[in-house]
Amino acid sequence: MNFDLTLQQYVDWEVKNVIPIKGKYGYRVILKYMDGSERSQQKAGFLTEKDANVARDITLGELYAGKYVVYANVRVKEFMEFWVEEDIKHRVNSNETYDTYRNIVYNHVIPALGSRKMVDINRGDIQKFYNERAEYSVSVARLVKTVMNVSIRYAVEKKVIADNPAIGINLPKKVAKKQYHTRNIDTQKTLNMEQILVLLEASRNTPIHMQVLFNVLMGLRRREINGVKYSDIDYINRTLKVQRQLGKVIDTKKEDFAPNTFTKQEVRLKTPSSYRDLPIPDYVFEAILEQRKIYERNRSRRGKQFLDSGYVCCSNYGKPRSKDFHWKYYKQLLQENSLPDIRWHDLRSTFCTILLKNDFNPKAVSKLMGHAKELITMDVYGDNRGIIADCVDELQPFIDEVLPDPDEEMELATENIDVMISAEDYLI
Structure with a gap:
């Protein structure tokens, strides 16, 4: 269509x-x-x-x-196919997001409503559809609701329909309401101060040490970590410019790319606010310098076999890491060191929660995390003020250890060498 x-x-x-x-x-x-x-x-x-x-x-x-319907005979199937390809594909930055929308459209919306005309869809039809999907799967029902809301707003904008019949239609009462962009953090799925230090030390001799540091000490997303290059680092001011992630290019085929590179393409970040400059903690900065030495040795040894793309997290041949490379090593670290069996993304939650718990400005924390809105940070990570309560007293030593020292910064400033960013000033 x-x-x-x-x-x-x-x-x-x-x-x-x-x-x-x-x-x-x-x-x-x-x-x-x-x-x-x-x-x-x-x-x-x-x-x-x-x-x-x-x-x-x-x-x-x-x-x-201004509500005249221009496309009065368009069926749901025709409209949904057009919407996914002409709007969603070009609007979202993530191939995973595009695939999710597309799968919901083809596996759920079209089979249920595809033969109906868009102008004939009413509130009762949508409520019945939600109820049926909720019986099938609560998570699918939530995705269906999101897809319907976004697509029908687009339909109104393009004068495919006059009014939005999905407004105010909720999932069945048995489906617990989930606020937009929120997630309650289980205290059993975050690390306390002592556990963080154990993980940092234990990861030193693994291939994912830098990935652990970028996650738990800087709050980078998994794909952002794999996309970090040495050229993104300002060695004078000790800052990192987050400006890419590795993943699949939307609507591409595996055969169009060299072997083992299909999911390792440089793609845009999740949102405009994901593009950000971050102060690099001293602990991480020193690790980057050491990793750069390893990178240079490998480049010298491997010669033409070395892929000199400048990725910080790469193989001995310079090849970027896949999105799941960390998984085996990470799970092994947790098991061998008696750490909670938490998800990789929960390390990012731990980072943000520690900053919020230490009374860092939520707006600044949002900027560090690359969230589109301050509200998202507070809803996702700050809903429980008791999170990580057992490590509150230890937070300041942790911050002192991994963030630049203000006294050293003042000393450098008196020498007119602007080589450090005050973490305190940056975050407040």
Whole structure:
């Protein structure tokens, strides 16, 4: 399905009088455009002249209100296919997000509603659809609700339908309401101060040491970590510019890429706010310098076999890490050191929660985490002020250890060498 998107961009209109059409009654709507062209739409099939005039009055009201439906015969299947490919594919930065939307559309929306016309979908249809999906899977039902809300808003914008029938339609009461972009943190799924230090030390002799540091001490996302290059580092000011992630390019095929590179392409970050400059803790900065020495030795030894792309987290041949490379080593670290069996992403939660618990400015924490809104940080990570309560007294030593020393910074400033960013000033 390919919409002519210019059809909705009319600047004037005219509604003709009701006339007999093939034994029944109808009327024409003339849409007028900036370039002087006109397009006619016929409304016919009314049994009586009175019925046709009532419909004509409704059409006039819709045109005056800016709610006239330009694409009256479009079916749900046609619209959803168009929306996923022409809107979602070009609007989201993540191949995973695109795949999720597409899967929901083709596996759930189209089978249930695909043959219906968009203009015929009502609130009852959507409520019934939500109820059925909730019986199938609560998580799928939530995704379906998101897809329907986003797609129907787009349909209203493009004048495929006049009003949004999904507004105010909720999932069944048995599905616990989940606030947008929120997640309750289980205290059993974050690390305390002592556990963090154990993990840092234990990871030293593993291939994922730098990945652990970027996660728990700087709050980078998994794919952002794999995309960090030495060229992103400001060695004078000790800052890191987060400006890419590694993943799949949307709507591409594996055979279009060299072996083992399909999921390691440089792609845009999750949101505009994900592009950020971060102060590098001293602990991490020293590790980066050591890792750079290893990188240079490998480049010298491997010669032409070495892929000199500058990734901090890479193999001995310079090849970037895959998104799941850390998993085996990470799980082994947790098991061997009697640490809680938490997800990799929970290390990022630990980082953010520690900052919030230590009364760092939530707006600054949001910037460090690369969240689009301050509200998201507080909802996701700050909903429980008792989180990591057993390590509150130890937080300041932790911050002192891994963030630049203010006294050293003042000493450098007196020598007119601007080589450090005050972590305190940056975060407040």
